[in-house]
Amino acid sequence: MKTAGIVMNVGVSGGMKASRDEIITQFEAHCKSRWPREFAKKLKRGFHRNDRVDSAEELYNKAIFFDFEDCYCSVYAFKEWHDEAVIRKHSAIIDCLVFDLDHVDPVIAFKEAKKLIIVLSKTIYTKNNNQIYGQKTSLRSGEASTTRRAR
Incomplete structure (x- = not known):
């Protein structure tokens, strides 16, 4: 840890x-x-x-x-x-999530923070017929894929 x-x-x-x-x-x-x-x-x-x-x-x-x-x-x-x-x-x-975005180079830290914001803003969940729809985005690739999970 x-x-x-x-x-x-x-x-x-x-x-x-x-x-x-x-x-x-x-x-x-x-x-x-x-x-x-x-x-x-x-x-x-x-x-x-x-x-x-x-x-x-x-x-x-x-x-x-x-x-x-x-x-x-x-x-x-x-x-x-x-x-x-x-x-x-x-x-x-475990009662919280931690995002450690510091880096020696502040430009890199800022880019990582921007990536996290993009991922979180693209993950939109809507309840419809007991299913959750959202997009998953990889921090590494930046590519989004639609997922569908039954609840």
């Missing part, structure tokens, strides 16, 4: 520093009050990961220790925590 999610750059909001309580409230809302989660920190020699956090306050404390720089929180919470990530990932609570 890729560690992503909250990229902790919430210390500044509209040119003003957010308070500790405001940041903790943001973390709590973003994480949907579901814990535990994995905390990770990008270091010069790679990632330090697999740190368990059980609350928004604990997440805040870890992030502030690293000055909110290159800190990450897992996208998903876990039903059961296990020290080995390979085992832990099987208990992830």
Whole structure:
């Protein structure tokens, strides 16, 4: 499981520093009050990961220790925590979809975002006689194919 999610750059909001309580409230809302989660920190020699956090306050404390720089929180919470990530990932609570569109080259990231918008806008579903009609578009080919599935 890729560690992503909250990229902790919430210390500044509209040119003003957010308070500790405001940041903790943001973390709590973003994480949907579901814990535990994995905390990770990008270091010069790679990632330090697999740190368990059980609350928004604990997440805040870890992030502030690293000055909110290159800190990450897992996208998903876990039903059961296990020290080995390979085992832990099987208990992830999948409650959202994540589209990771960043890239070193912003032009490429923008093109990928445009492709995603095209795919999502071409997928039009209409209910008619208990059937769903839509178009599927491959991100790679850009070609659309009509599909029909009975419900």
